[in-house]
Amino acid sequence: AQSVTQLGSHVSVSEGALVLLRCNYSSSVPPYLFWYVQYPNQGLQLLLKYTTGATLVKGINGFEAEFKKSETSFHLTKPSAHMSDAAEYFCAVSDGRDTGNQFYFGTGTSLTVIP
């Protein structure tokens, strides 16, 4: 089975500062990788994904992530934090099987943005 590790259950940054949320995964095959965002009392919304091709992927709200196979990482970044970025962020990996594809989620990172 695959696993996803998100380092830091809580991250605080100042408004305007760099956001870096870390995600490492274990996979025996090239995976599909995802970041989801969850605002308070809402469901999860897809932020960005990596499937194939360019390893630097851009998502909504100015976020981007880079797939580094050698490091089995998929860290999420944003150059300048905004107050509206405060939310819970989940990294996920799919094994991409055509049947019974499973998604494996990290335990989440809560981002606080300090004014």
Added chain:
Amino acid sequence: NAGVTQTPKFQVLKTGQSMTLQCAQDMNHEYMSWYRQDPGMGLRLIHYSVGAGITDQGEVPNGYNVSRSTTEDFPLRLLSAAPSQTSVYFCASSHPGGISGYTFGSGTRLTVV
């Protein structure tokens, strides 16, 4: 709007009661699943289905039943509610292979007293 619809949004049950959480999607996704979300534990898979008539257990299936009679619907049944089942429940769906990612419903917040 296309998406995953969950009902109800909130529910309070007494210990021992049963209920069904409804989930419907209109995107013709073959793959559907139920997760529960608890503080500090992320999302844990309860049951999933790869198509109509096919279901399987996830990480935490005890106390829950599912069925998939149509592509669109994937209800989750609590047979005899326990306080340990107090949680937020999310239904999600995707195409096979997962390349498009999951689409999530807005969740059901369940409290068992």
